[in-house]
Amino acid sequence: MATAARRRLPSLLGRRSGPRPDAPIEGTARLGTRTKHLVKRLRPGDVAVIDHVNIDRIAAEELIDAGAAAVLNASPSSDGRYPNAAPLMLAHAGIRLVDAPGAGLFELLEDGDRLQIDGGTVLVGGEEVLSGHVLTVPELERQLEEQRERIDEALAEFAENTVEHVRQETDILTDSIEFPPTRASFRDRQVLIVVRGDRHRRDLKALRAYIRDMRPLIVAVDGGANGLLEAGLKPDMILGDMDSASDEALRCGAELIVHAYPDGRAPGCERLVEMGLRHAVVPSAGTSEDVAMLMAYEKGAELIVSVGAHFNLIEFLERKRGGMSSTFLTRLRIGEKLVDAKGVSRLYQPTSALAPALLFAVAFLVLLTILIITSPALNDVFELFWLKVRIWLGL
Numbered sequence: 001m002a003t004a005a006r007r008r009l010p011s012l013l014g015r016r017s018g019p020r021p022d023a024p025i026e027g028t029a030r031l032g033t034r035t036k037h038l039v040k041r042l043r044p045g046d047v048a049v050i051d052h053v054n055i056d057r058i059a060a061e062e063l064i065d066a067g068a069a070a071v072l073n074a075s076p077s078s079d080g081r082y083p084n085a086a087p088l089m090l091a092h093a094g095i096r097l098v099d100a101p102g103a104g105l106f107e108l109l110e111d112g113d114r115l116q117i118d119g120g121t122v123l124v125g126g127e128e129v130l131s132g133h134v135l136t137v138p139e140l141e142r143q144l145e146e147q148r149e150r151i152d153e154a155l156a157e158f159a160e161n162t163v164e165h166v167r168q169e170t171d172i173l174t175d176s177i178e179f180p181p182t183r184a185s186f187r188d189r190q191v192l193i194v195v196r197g198d199r200h201r202r203d204l205k206a207l208r209a210y211i212r213d214m215r216p217l218i219v220a221v222d223g224g225a226n227g228l229l230e231a232g233l234k235p236d237m238i239l240g241d242m243d244s245a246s247d248e249a250l251r252c253g254a255e256l257i258v259h260a261y262p263d264g265r266a267p268g269c270e271r272l273v274e275m276g277l278r279h280a281v282v283p284s285a286g287t288s289e290d291v292a293m294l295m296a297y298e299k300g301a302e303l304i305v306s307v308g309a310h311f312n313l314i315e316f317l318e319r320k321r322g323g324m325s326s327t328f329l330t331r332l333r334i335g336e337k338l339v340d341a342k343g344v345s346r347l348y349q350p351t352s353a354l355a356p357a358l359l360f361a362v363a364f365l366v367l368l369t370i371l372i373i374t375s376p377a378l379n380d381v382f383e384l385f386w387l388k389v390r391i392w393l394g395l
Contacts, residue, residue, distance in 0.1 A: 007130070007132060007214050008324040009143050011053070013115070024116055024117065024118045025045050025047070025070050025096055025116070025117040026046050026069075026114070026115065026116050026117075027047040027069040027070060027114075027115055027117075028043075028045070028046050028047065028112060028113070028114060028115070029046075029047050029049050029072075029110070029111060029112065029113040029114075029115050030042055030046045030047065030048055030049065030111060031049040031105075031106060031109060031110070031111045032048070032049070032050060033050070033051045033106070034243075035050050035055070035059040035062070035063070036058075036059065036062070036149070036223065036244055037048060037244075038197075039059075039063060039065075039066050041091065042066035042067070042068055043066075043067070044066070044067030044069075045067060045069050046066075046067075046068055046069065047068065047069055047070045047071070047072060047115050047117065048063055048066075048068045048070070048071045048072070049072045049074075049105055049106070049109055050071060050072070050073050050074070050326065051073070051074040051075050051105075052073060052075055052077070053075040053076055053079060053104070053161065054076070054077070054078055054079055054082075054084055054086075055071075055073070055077045055078070055086045055087055055090070056083070056084075056086050057085065057086045058196065058197065059088070060086035060089040060090050061085065061089070063090060063095065064089065064090065064093045064095065068095055069094060069095065069096065070096035070097070070098065070115075070117050071090060071095055071096070071097050071098070072098050072100060072105055072109075072117075072122065072132065073097070073098065073099050073100065073101075074100060074101060074103070074105040074106060075099075075101055076099055076101060076275070077097060077099050077135060078140075078143060080143070080145075080146075080147055080150075081147075082147060082151065083144055083147040083148045083151060084144070084147065085144060086143060087135055087140050088137065088144060091135060091136065091137045091140055092137060093197075096116045096117055096134065097134070097135045098117065098120050098122070098132040098134050098135070099132055099133050099135060100120075100122075100130060100132030100133070100135065103130040103131070103132055104130065105130065106277070108129045108130050108260065109122075109124070109129070109130075119130045119134055120133055120134040165355070167342075177282070177283075177284045177291075177294060177298075178282070178283075179282055179294075179295050179298055179299065180257065180280035180281065180282060181280075182237070182255060182257070182280070182295075182299070183255050184217055184236045184237050185217075185254055185299075186217060186295075186296055186299035186301045187299065187300040187301075188300060188301075188302050189216065189217050189301060189302055190214050190216040190217070190287050190301065190302055190303040190304075190305065191216055191217045191218075191219060191294065191296040191301040191303070191304050191305070192211065192216040192217070192218045192219070192305045192306075193219045193220075193221060193224075193237070193289065193292050193293060193304060193305070193306045193307070193309070193351075194218065194219070194220050194221065194222045194224035194225075194227060194228055194306075194307045194308060195221045195222075195245060195306065195307065195308035195309050196221070196222065196223035196224045196226070196227060196308060197224075197291045197307075197308030197309065200224065200227050200307050200308030201227050201230065203233060203307045203341055204227065204228070204231045204233070204307060207305075207307065207341060210305075211233065216305065217234065217236050217237070217296075217301075218233065218234070218235045218236050218237075219236065219238075219239060219240055219292050219295075219296065220235035220237070220238045220239070220240075220245070220249070220254070221236045221238075221240050221288050221289045221292050222238070222239075222240025222241060222242065222243065222244040222245050222288055223240075223244030223245055224250050224307075224308060225238045225245045225249035225250075225252070225254065226244070226245060226246050227247070227308075228249075229246075229248065229249055229252065234252055234253070234254070235249075235252070235254045236254060237254055237256075237257060238250065238253040238254045238255070238256050238257070239256075239257040239258075239259060239282075239288055239291060239292045239295070240257065240258075240259055240266040240288040241259050241266075241288060242256075242258060242268035242269075242271050242272060243267075243268065243271075247275065250271075250275060250277060251275070251277070255280075256272060256277055256278065256279035256280070257279065257280050257281070257282055257295075258272065258279050258280070258281045258282070259284065259288040259291050260281050260282065260283040260284070261283065262283055262284060262285050263272070263283070264281075264283050266281050266283075269281065282295070285325055285326060286327070286329075286330065286385065287327065288328025289306070289309050290326045290327055290329075290330040293306065293330055293334055293338065294330055294333070294334070295395060297333070297334045301337065302337075303337060303339060304334060304337050304338045304339065305339045305341050306338065306340050306341060307341050308361065310341060329376040
């Protein structure tokens with residue numbers, strides 16, 4: 001398994017090269033304790049100042065896409081609990097990654113400060129303010145290999161937590177979740193559920209023909225709404241705790257359902273109330289993507305297609321989940337109605353429609369030329385046509 005994972009690793013790594021690892025870097029500091037919110041404010045060349053234990057692959061991809069010159073992390077970018085390739089993605093992309101736990105990044109730096117980073121030393125106005133540890137490619141590769149050798153420990157703990165929490169989340173199997181009435185009708189329709197995850201944008205692109213032909217009801221899970229809008233699609237419903245969806249997405253006209261804790265607490269409602277947006281609430285255990293799937297199932301969906309949903313050990317650990325009880329129970333209940341389209345963009349890459357058209361045009365011209373040459377009548381018609389063209393062009 002480790003060998004196969006190593007073979008796949010290059011495809012996960014960064015897509016651009018940066019300055020020499022030891023070259024000084026200058027950039028504007030952008031501070032944010034939530035990486036998924038900070039990336040929306042980043043501009044190429046900025047320095048992202050974050051507090052993110054175990055940077056996940058989605059965050060790494062967004063930091064790379066935003067063009068960050070460096071990342072200063074107030075927490076360990078990888079704490080060694082599981083094989084985490086995300087920091088290595090950043091390093092391979094030429095982004096200087098500096099871990100500085102305990103250095104007081106958010107006390108010493110301010111948003112908009114002009115920073116110079118020399119190795120792991122951070123200077124403001126030419127004066128050193130803090131120093132951290134630069135995570136280099138060789139070091140991160142070595143750490144990743146060591147983490148892979150200890151994967152059995154993470155797996156054992158994950159399995160124990162899953163079994164323990166299955167007993168606490170049996171509501172998922174017993175029809176005791178009260179779903180609110182919805183404007184959108186699920187009955188006998190195909191439902192596309194979009195989750196903010198690895199490759200979800202590319203998977204949406206690969207599913208364009210399906211979306212165009214089947215016109216499924218589109219349900220976005222929190223930040224998945226942003227990916228839909230970027231793809232030129234509009235969600236019919238947004239369900240989640242509403243901490244990742246942008247204001248633009250929340251105001252797009254989609255029906256809003258806030259996922260609350262089982263005891264009824266719903267922090268996401270505060271944001272919607274402040275924005276003056278109508279919404280409903282569904283209290284439930286489990287993740288928002290699980291609740292979205294269960295809602296579609298309970299309301300009579302013919303087929304449920306998920307994009308970006310999380311279902312492997314690394315993804316769960318990246319999302320700070322020690323088990324997969326709710327996800328296991330949800331899939332156990334839904335059964336064959338669920339189709340996981342995550343990674344569908346890897347399954348088939350459609351060829352360009354232009355190539356067959358050009359081939360047809362060339363074949364047609366060759367055939368027409370042969371007919372004109374071999375037919376005296378057509379040859380006379382062509383010469384007359386060509387003469388008129390020359391007269392029209394004044395040749």
